[in-house]
Amino acid sequence: MTRLSRPLDRFYSIIPAGGIGSRLWPLSRADAPKFLHDLTGSGSTLLRGTWDRLVPLSGPDRIMVVTGRAHRAAVEAQLPELADLNVVLESEPKDSSAAIGLAAAILVRREPDVIVGSFAADHVIGDVRGFKRAVVEAVAAAEAGYIATIGITPTEPAIGFGYIHCSGTLGIEAAPGAVRVDSFVEKPDLETAQRYLDDGNYLWNGGMFISRADVLLKQLGETEPELLAGLTALAEAWDTPRRGAVVDRVWPGLKKIAIDYTVAEPAARAGRLAVVPGDFDWDDVGDFAAIAKLHAGGRKSDLAILGENARVLADASSGVVIAQSGRLISLIGVTDIVVVDTPDALLVTTSANAQRVKAVVDALKLSGRNDVL
């Protein structure tokens, strides 16, 4: 296990830091996306936590961050060690295929046999050693030519996550736990989730992809040849004075599509996708219910309070309060409540309704209220 004590050979981490996290509105919004918030109460933003988790795997010089121009300053403030060479700025958001694909295309030109791993900027993992073990095994599967993902062993019938259906070991010597991915399945209802849990061949989709960069790009090109051509043109110009001109020409036309559809699902259908079961705690903190749960530590009666200098007076109340306005917040007799108090918008809901927050954001978009989005 000496590999755990030093960065992995050939391995490069990619952190796509793009999603706003609409279900966490009004905390997360265009100018303060989810990854720039401390949702764990650890004192670190989710982005910084992701970075700290990846440094032991790839080293601080081998982590590439793909983010929007608007977030450059905030990202660099969070990650002072981040080298300019490792910053990829999106002139406009083009979803994960473009973000991860461009990073891979740039890296493969710099280092043809590089293995890349892409890890969301806004997930939470408590057991860093368990995470490392899974990545090491996924890198081994990648070395064997597979596109690898990490699936988290479910601990409950969660309805907020997608699942990976898997079967049969792949027999990769250095990745004994790696099994074949049969298919990806969308967020299930509770009954289906319970069936998945009982079945034992379903893992939570953690959205992590580890692969040789050339293998990843080949798969992407099979599904979306035009997108790959665009990314290749960008990558060829990236480390040259022509970057700006090519970005201006190519970027606007890049197809917006999630990597799940261009790489993960096609690779699964082709039998090229391996999954390493990860036996560690993980959460994509997709909504306020997840935040409440993260902080309650299993105690439903607790009230989690997030926010610097939060002034909260609570009586017979539970749930989560996110205090960002500096105002005094009083709760009386409200249970499983979610209160998000920001300077220009207030949200009051319950954990059970947390997934419906996105609908409010959609309604605000439709009514042109971009000032609070």
Place this chain on the structure above:
Amino acid sequence: MTRLSRPLDRFYSIIPAGGIGSRLWPLSRADAPKFLHDLTGSGSTLLRGTWDRLVPLSGPDRIMVVTGRAHRAAVEAQLPELADLNVVLESEPKDSSAAIGLAAAILVRREPDVIVGSFAADHVIGDVRGFKRAVVEAVAAAEAGYIATIGITPTEPAIGFGYIHCSGTLGIEAAPGAVRVDSFVEKPDLETAQRYLDDGNYLWNGGMFISRADVLLKQLGETEPELLAGLTALAEAWDTPRRGAVVDRVWPGLKKIAIDYTVAEPAARAGRLAVVPGDFDWDDVGDFAAIAKLHAGGRKSDLAILGENARVLADASSGVVIAQSGRLISLIGVTDIVVVDTPDALLVTTSANAQRVKAVVDALKLSGRNDVL
């Protein structure tokens, strides 16, 4: 019924405008007490509504307002017709015996046979004609020498109001409905309230007192001779250049006590208290549950929204939102909720917990948070 079309002879209205309304925090507070808010959505503050209701009874020149120095400007802005002669400013709050007693003592010196009626500044009455009829009858009872009150015929087993237990008609010719008050009873529990409702001899205590001023003061003096002496000294100096000096000397020593204990209950025990049953809708708007009810019009599924330019986005929610901060407020799936959003304090509770708001205010007082009280 010609008396209803012109002001009543000898009658003077007194509006004690003092209470903050702690159960309506953070809407009501020291610098913005309950009577200065529009809680009905009518566009008028409760104080203005009270004034408008009394003008047909006593005329605009015969309504005296007793309020704190700090509220003088706000009161005068609400009541531009209010003559200086009819403003009594308290240098510090001394509860209702002093407030009403001083007004009565000043008025009786100006007009020895005056009949005074005291009406809270922060109650809501919809049926103004029914209210007028009851006051006319109470004035008749006062002319007959009684201290009269108006009791509202209960329409439900309310637990938020005090009750008046009454019996036997008094046989006053001009006040055929007036009956004797046996006793006052505190806010009951639900079971007791139901018993009161079924019994038929209980009325809601509307806190209105109508009496000859000299009779009222005599009753007050029997219970609290020192307080009466202080009020008499103040009244003697009131319309003279000595007012300021006497106020400075006497005011600080005035006993703080509610008129219920100095006048109403002793008069009831002595058989001198008459109650006129009022068959009109009335509410003291004592808490946020009352506001929600006032606006719901019986429909529990409604969401009442108060506040100028309120921006509220609600989905599957009911209760009441009071929006004073100008922020966008979103509610998702919260029922019977109470959200009070002010620039420096936010309250989230439910109608069922509305009475517990006072405890929060008490806790804030104890912890020295006077900035938000």
